[in-house]
Amino acid sequence: AQKVTQAQTEISVVEKEDVTLDCVYETRDTTYYLFWYKQPPSGELVFLIRRNSFDEQNEISGRYSWNFQKSTSSFNFTITASQVVDSAVYFCALSETANQAGTALIFGKGTTLSVSS
Amino acid sequence: DTGVSQNPRHKITKRGQNVTFRCDPISEHNRLYWYRQTLGQGPEFLTYFQNEAQLEKSRLLSDRFSAERPKGSFSTLEIQRTEQGDSAMYLCASSLGVGGNQPQHFGDGTRLSIL
Numbered sequence: 001a002q003k004v005t006q007a008q009t010e011i012s013v014v015e016k017e018d019v020t021l022d023c024v025y026e027t028r029d030t031t032y033y034l035f036w037y038k039q040p041p042s043g044e045l046v047f048l049i050r051r052n053s054f055d056e057q058n059e060i061s062g063r064y065s066w067n068f069q070k071s072t073s074s075f076n077f078t079i080t081a082s083q084v085v086d087s088a089v090y091f092c093a094l095s096e097t098a099n100q101a102g103t104a105l106i107f108g109k110g111t112t113l114s115v116s117s
Numbered sequence: 118d119t120g121v122s123q124n125p126r127h128k129i130t131k132r133g134q135n136v137t138f139r140c141d142p143i144s145e146h147n148r149l150y151w152y153r154q155t156l157g158q159g160p161e162f163l164t165y166f167q168n169e170a171q172l173e174k175s176r177l178l179s180d181r182f183s184a185e186r187p188k189g190s191f192s193t194l195e196i197q198r199t200e201q202g203d204s205a206m207y208l209c210a211s212s213l214g215v216g217g218n219q220p221q222h223f224g225d226g227t228r229l230s231i232l
Contacts, residue, residue: 004159037223043225044224045210045223046223047222091159104162105150105162107161109158109159
């Protein structure tokens, strides 16, 4: 069965600290996609990144970086030099491509990040 | 490029009433999804359309729930005989389906409160 686990419920940091949000997934498929979304207090889910199961290269985008390790079924997200505007709930999600028809996202429960000044 | 639009933003109703929500996806997106999110949880998938065809339904979608996308553009989600447990945020997302799993773009959601 597909499952996404975000073990950290809440994280609090002070501005400029680095913070890593953990994501562990379970799937029996060999082809799948992983996503991270940000949900600020306003409520809209904002897409951050998509990674397919064949691409294990780490990715960096500004202060954001993602570490994908198939061996440990993890897709962790690091924010460098955090800012108050990073305060939000962050969701990791999984989708499988078994039927190639476009599939549902399976979300973790989210990690609430609070960055104080 | 306007994003996914949902209305109303908030709906308060008495138990037993019917409610209907609307979602307007990003214009060129042929795939449309409905999710439900309760407090402290991640969104849970309800149903999915490709153009006007409803291709997938979750077990969460009881008989009281029905969704339509009549012309492959906007979609409606109706809940009949609402129950307390239906209180949640209902999220709509859309994506461009050209194979593989394209990112889903979400609207602001409709928050439903059942009195």
